[in-house]
Structure formats: C-alpha cells, structure tokens
Amino acid sequence: METADYFCMGLFLFAGLFSLLASCLNWEWFFTTQKSEYIVRTLGRSGARIFYGLLGVALITCGLIGLFGGE
Template sequence: MGIHYFIQGLFVLVGLLSVLAAICNWNWFFTAQNTQFIVRNVGRKQARWFYALIGILMMGTGIFFFLSIQGTV
C-alpha cells in the first residue's frame, strides 16, 4: 500500500511545481523542450494558464485519491 502514497505525493509535488512555474513565470520551465509545443501554439500567457490548470488538476487528483484510500482503510 505504500506505493500508493508515493504516487499520490508525486502527483501533488509535480502539480505544485507546475502551478509555481505558472505563477512565477519561470523561464527555465517555459523554455524547456517539453513545454515548447504549448508555448509555440498558444503563446506564453495562455501556456501559463494551461500549466496552472494542469497543476491544480494534478494536485486535486493526488488529494482525492489520498482521501479515498483513507476512507477504505
């Protein structure tokens, strides 16, 4: 059961990283090769909104599954 907590924590941490990158407008994040597809197609401002939304969804997913596992134990 311990692997579930690790994966949920990873979701929350990666989501937090994405939200912080969007809020702080980190250049290293938005110039990375993996983010260039979104930045080129919609622009940096919309890419920041997109990654903030993705981050919130990832954190929400991690928290939701943490709470649902807590309810079954």
C-alpha cells in the same frame, strides 16, 4: 492504502505543485525547455501559463482525492 499508493499520490501532489509554481512565478527556464516549447508556440506564453496552472490544479486535486477520498 499501501506505501506505493502514498508514493504515487505524493508524486501527483509534487508534480501539480511544481506546475502551479512554474505558472504563477513565470519561470523562464521552465517555459523555454524543449518539452514545453510546443505548448508555448501553440498557446502563447500567457496561454501556456494558464494551461500549466490548470494542469497543476488538476494534478493536486487528483493527489488529494487519492489520499483522502480513497479507501
């Protein structure tokens, strides 16, 4: 793998960890941003936390597969 690949997988891991932490720690500022308002309005606060938690797990999984499962 090249340096760009490691960088990309690192971004996946960082974004996944960030989303998972926001979900688990119920960060007020995260769920009141304009970008997440739609999800919160649609799913409710608890649903949005579950959504972002699952998104975080998916991004972390993609990053780990890219790092350790790639050629």
